[in-house]
Amino acid sequence: MKRIVIIAVLFIYANIFANTGKLNLTKGMEKYRLPNGMTVVLKRDSSSPLVGLAVLYRxxxxxxxxxxxxLTHLLEHMMFKGTKRYGKGEIAKTLHSVGAEFNAFTSYDKTVYWEVLPSDSLELAMDIEADRMQNSLLDPKEFEKEKQVVLSELNMHEGNPMVKLRHAMYKKAFGDHPFAWDYGFIDEVKNASRDYVYNELYKKYYVPNNATVFVVGNYDAREVKKLINRYFGKLKRNPRFKQSKVKPIKWNLGETVRLKGVASENFGNILFKLPAANINDDDYIALSFLEWSNMLGGFYYWDTPDGGVGYLGFSKEPDYPAESLSDAFIKKNLADFKARVINRERMDYDSISSIMMSLVWLESKFGAEHYAELIKKMNALSSDKLIAVVHK
Known part of the structure; x- marks a missing residue:
């Protein structure tokens, strides 16, 4: 039986760090944990004079x-607004002064801050990240100013027909579940309280025992470990911290949403109820392969701890997977698509930032150390298994 929840008339684009099939990705990688609970992932690559630093908060x-x-997205913005040591605007100014590229993003299950910069400036980036993990001010005046910036972003997005459709789809499909909220609703951000964001989000979740630090690039391993201990090892864990329990995504199946918008032609998306990220689930492996290999064009798999959501774009009329991907095609071309997944690292393993973000994505799902196991299971997929999952 096809588990379909929504057919919509405009294509929704979602960008996520999912295409990460790199055999060398975890070669030589080291992962360990500090006494305060912070996880450390190190990956040395001497092919560039640069180094990347990322901090993942769950x-x-x-x-x-x-x-x-x-409000988690609003908090992300506020993390650039200063600490006791780095005043307003000084974090960006300091990073720019050493030629760094830097940014941050918030998604359904993580918030990530990252920098790519010359190797001799790594200590500076560590100092900034460690400082703002526990000493960000969230100044009330700056909070109100930044709230207006976020509201401006939301208003701009709400003017986009595709975003309107996405929100309508999510509301119909997921009701009051957090998956439906996306980057938030205008009225709720407008009414956001600085004290709530500071106490219930920043102080609760921005703690070392809810964080993973990544260092990727050209560095001396012994020196990097000393720096990590110096800057991150001294941070105090939150002994009362407990990660949120799984919140299974609740689906309203069999629904349809239609909206009129400005477009050159009709586009749409079908949402499918799929399994959560789980490397021990054979269906998850097969579905991930379908996405990574692009065997099923237009298919995207948002795999979260709370459940999976599949997206399949279409134009004019929806094509279901079993209709657009024939059994004969799978049997004939599976080996070629496996080779595509396995060999794509030659094209993708091209920059410090892409390597680092791939590790961030893997670590946030099931642990970067399981990468080789994931690739092995994809390579072992049979055509019968893939066909069964497509029909399912």
């Missing part, structure tokens, strides 16, 4: 409360 839309959507 907090995102799924951790927000009803009526308080969009």
């Amino acid at each position: 907090v995102g839309f799924r951790n927000e409360q009803k009526g308080k959507s969009g």
Whole structure:
């Protein structure tokens, strides 16, 4: 039986770090944990004079409360607004002064801050990240100013017919579940309280025992470990911290949403109920292969701890997987698509940032150390298994 929840008339584009099939990705990788609970992932690559630093916090839309959507994204903005040591604007100014590229993003289950910069400036980036993990001010005046910036972003997005459709789809499909909230609702961000964001999000989730630090690039391993201990090892863990329990995505199946918008032609998306990220689930492996290999064109798999959502774009009329991907095609071409997944690292393993973000994505799902196991299971997929999953 096809588990379909929504047919919509405009294509929704979602960008996520999912295409990460790199055999060398975890070669030589080291992963360990500090006494304060922070996880460390190191990957040396001497092919570039640069180094990347990223800090992953396991907090995102799924951790927000009803009526308080969009606040993890607002907090992300505020993390650039200063600490006791780095005043307003000084974080960006300092990073720019050493030629760094830097940014941050918030998604359903994580918030990530990252920098790519010359190797001799790594200590500076560590100092900034460690400082703002526990000493960000969230100044009330700056909070109100930044709230207007986020509201401006939301208003701009709400003017986009595709975003309107996405919100309508999510509301119909997921009701009051956090998956439906996306980057938040305008009224709820407008009413956001600085004290709530500071105490219930920042102080609760921005703690070392809810964080993973990544260092990727050209560095001396012994020196990097000393720096990590110096800057991150001294941070105090939150002994009362407990990660949010799994919140199974609740689906309203069999629904349809239609909206009129400005477009050159009709486009749409079908949402499918799929399994959560689980490397021990054979269906998850097969579905991930379909996405990574692009065997099923237009298919995207948002695999979260709370369940999976599959997207399949179409134009004019929907084509279901079993209709657009024939059994004969799978049997004939499976080996070629496996080779595509396995060999794509030659094209993708091309920059410090892409390597680092791939590790961030893998670690956030089931642990970067399981990468080789994932590829092995994809390579062992039979055509019969793939056909069964497509029909399912």
